[in-house]
Amino acid sequence: xxxxxxxxxxxxxxxxxxxxxxxxxxxxxxxxxxxxxxxxxxxxxxxxxxxxxxxxxxxxxxxxxxxxxxxxxxxxxxxxxxxxxxxxxxxxxxxxxxxxxxxxxxxxxxxxxxxxxxxxxxxxxxxxxxxx
Amino acid sequence: xxxxxxxxxxxxxxxxxxxxxxxxxxxxxxxxxxxxxxxxxxxxxxxxxxxxxxxxxxxxxxxxxxxxxxxxxxxxxxxxxxxxxxxxxxxxxxxxxxxxxxxxxxxxxxxxxxxxxxxxxxxxxxxxxxxx
Numbered sequence: 001x002x003x004x005x006x007x008x009x010x011x012x013x014x015x016x017x018x019x020x021x022x023x024x025x026x027x028x029x030x031x032x033x034x035x036x037x038x039x040x041x042x043x044x045x046x047x048x049x050x051x052x053x054x055x056x057x058x059x060x061x062x063x064x065x066x067x068x069x070x071x072x073x074x075x076x077x078x079x080x081x082x083x084x085x086x087x088x089x090x091x092x093x094x095x096x097x098x099x100x101x102x103x104x105x106x107x108x109x110x111x112x113x114x115x116x117x118x119x120x121x122x123x124x125x126x127x128x129x130x131x132x
Numbered sequence: 133x134x135x136x137x138x139x140x141x142x143x144x145x146x147x148x149x150x151x152x153x154x155x156x157x158x159x160x161x162x163x164x165x166x167x168x169x170x171x172x173x174x175x176x177x178x179x180x181x182x183x184x185x186x187x188x189x190x191x192x193x194x195x196x197x198x199x200x201x202x203x204x205x206x207x208x209x210x211x212x213x214x215x216x217x218x219x220x221x222x223x224x225x226x227x228x229x230x231x232x233x234x235x236x237x238x239x240x241x242x243x244x245x246x247x248x249x250x251x252x253x254x255x256x257x258x259x260x261x262x263x264x
Contacts, residue, residue, distance in 0.1 A: 010156050018154035024142050027223070034230065082230035089224045091159070096221070098166065098214035 013065070014091060017084045020064035025049070026057050030066060033080035040076045145197070146223060149216045152196035157181070158189050162198060165212035172208045 020026055029043050044054030058078060061067045065084045070077045152158055161175050176186030190210060193199045197216045202209045 011159075014159070015154050015156060018150045021220075021223075022147050022150035022154060024147060027143075027146070030227070034227065080227075080230060082227040085224050085227050086231045088153075089221060089228070091153075092217050092221045092224065095162070095166065095212075095214040095217050098212060099218045 011087075013084060014087060016060075016064040017066065017088050020060050020066055021088070023057065023060075025054075026061055029057060029061065029078075030080060033067060033078060034082075037070070037077050037079045040078065043078060143219075145216060146219060148192075148196040149198065149220050152192050152198055153220070155189065155192075157186075158193055161189060161193060161210075162212060165199060165210060166214075169202070169209050169211045172210065175210060 021030075025047055028046070032038055032043060032046075040055060040058060041051070043058060044051050047054065049057075058067065058069075061078075062069060066081060067078045068081055070079060153162075157179055160178070164170055164175060164178075172187060172190060173183070175190060176183050179186065181189075190199065190201075193210075194201060198213060199210045200213055202211060
């Protein structure tokens, strides 16, 4: 058995950030906040959930550091803070070469199939990704 | 109250992918598989968890489409499939301008503070990020 040492340090920020993104309501809330700051009521409005349900989602986003709340009397306004997403993007980007490699393999397979049937390969219009 | 329509279609793939990434053990397993395919036993070995516990994590990664399992008799070998991460990277990338904007605001604040104290601003060595 080949052993390996996991070299990823424990990153509670990544845990809570990816957890926050794993729900479609929370992703839609972030999308709404990208346009402008919104009150809790405004964030809850488009969803068929209670204000309490919406508040729970907002708390998950707050704990992940993705929004901060500005309190003025009874009005709580939520603001997007996208900075924690940067670490998530960096983490995922590390794997970019692996999905490109899969696409390269598919491309080779299609070209081989084309060669065998004597057809010309289609122009690589969908193939403008950056190679690493 | 300003209403908005959430324009993110429901994406169960994004749900399960971000959910899979929200755990440090699962992220370490993906990192291990980026080096080479590994058996379930090899994936479980570095962690202080039971083989059953490791299997649950592997199932979450499988459901997210991030690994596929090759079965040869009793030996189950796991392979990385990074393609679902592409959609996650695209989703997060949409917010890149927001974390850059925050950094710009911080930079302006620091420059203003420097101007007031009569100090020269530090050279922008850490400022090679792409502006959008």
